[in-house]
Amino acid sequence: MKFVDAHSHWADMRFAQDSSQIDRMLQACLVKNIDFFLQGGVNPEEWQRQIAIKARYPENIGLCFGLHPYFVSDSEVEVCEAALDELSKLLPDAMALGEAGLDFRPHIMKESELLQIEMFENQIELAKVFQKPMVLHIVQAHEKANQILEIWGSPERKGFLHAFNGSFDTAKKFIDKGFLISVGGAITHEKNSKLRDCISKIPLEYLLIESDSPDQTPAGWRGLNESVSIYNVAEAIANIRNLSVFDVLEIGSGNFKRLFRL
Ligand SMILES: [Zn+2]
DSSP states (O other), rough: OOEEEEEOTTTTTHHTTHHHHHHHHHHHHTTEEEEEEOOOOOSHHHHHHHHHHHHOOTEEEEEEEOHHHHHHHOHHHHHHHHHHHHHHHHHOOOOOEEEEEEEEOOOHHHOOOOHHHHHHHHHHHHHHHOOEEEEEEEESSSHHHHHHHHHHHHOTTEEEEEOSSSSSHHHHHHHHHOEEEEOOOGGOOOOOOOHHHHHSSGGGGGGOOOOOTTSSSSOOSSOOOOOHHHHHHHHHHHHHHHHHHHHHHHHHHHHHHHHHHH
């Protein structure tokens, strides 16, 4: 089986400025048997960069468009509404809607709590209308996000929480709604006992593996994080679950393919 990075940002400006960098990253992945990369959408300009990258590597890139909580919290209401309109036009071409969600860390949230909630709810509706799985970005707001999903109802195609870094109890609330839990570099940090405990208990059919490249750098990694680091993530999980690295990559990639009906 070929492996999948469930969440990465190849259209990030830190990569997109230099197309040879993307070629090199892809080659490094292909030799390690990783051949598919679902993107995490951030804002309308970034969606266009994803489209350009996919034009070069149509077999390897999965488009994912959404209004990231960072974008929402930095934008005026009118800008967010225009972006939502644009999203509803482009979404049919994407595999998933995301990143969407809530980020209530004080330095991100500033005054944007209500706008974040409104845009999250709007995106849940769009995911339902267009029958797309959602990629959720939820930080320090799991209770609120869970409540919103309960009130509005989860989209039929569900989706996953990306870069999960919480307790098993928190993960369980979303698993019970049918969402998968995607884990990245945070699990490689030995002191992260809450997440390590979560990974020791999580039903494996709900697990995805991601790099969140170029962020979420695994322990010991130098420079910008790249998709090939899903091996580091898988190794940390393998140690906790007493599996091989390849078992973990196969489980994560199999779950991804099931979610996206590939
Ligand atoms: Zn991301």
